Amino acid sequence: MVLNMQILKDEKAQGAAEYILLFGGVIVIAVVAAIFYRNYLTGLGNETNATDVQNITNQLQNLTSAVNQTG
Structure with missing residues (x-):
């Protein structure tokens, strides 16, 4: 029974490492x-x-020209 509990603890640690x-x-x-798109x-x-x-x-410039022509 104790051996089975030890295996379960080991498998939980392996799952955490995989995550x-x-x-x-x-x-x-x-x-x-993010680096690639930042440059883009x-x-x-x-x-x-x-x-x-x-x-x-x-x-x-267009506005200035129009004002100068009317003035």
Whole structure:
């Protein structure tokens, strides 16, 4: 009877170790994905900002030209 209880304790420890390895693997995959997408999203954000700034600059130049023509 005591031997059976010892085997059950060993199996619980093995299950806990497997869960730790599983969660560790998921965390590693999540970190790699975050690094990959961070680089992708950072580049996308810079392009969007540069485009927006250029559009505003063009609109201000057009407005300035329109005001100068009427004045």
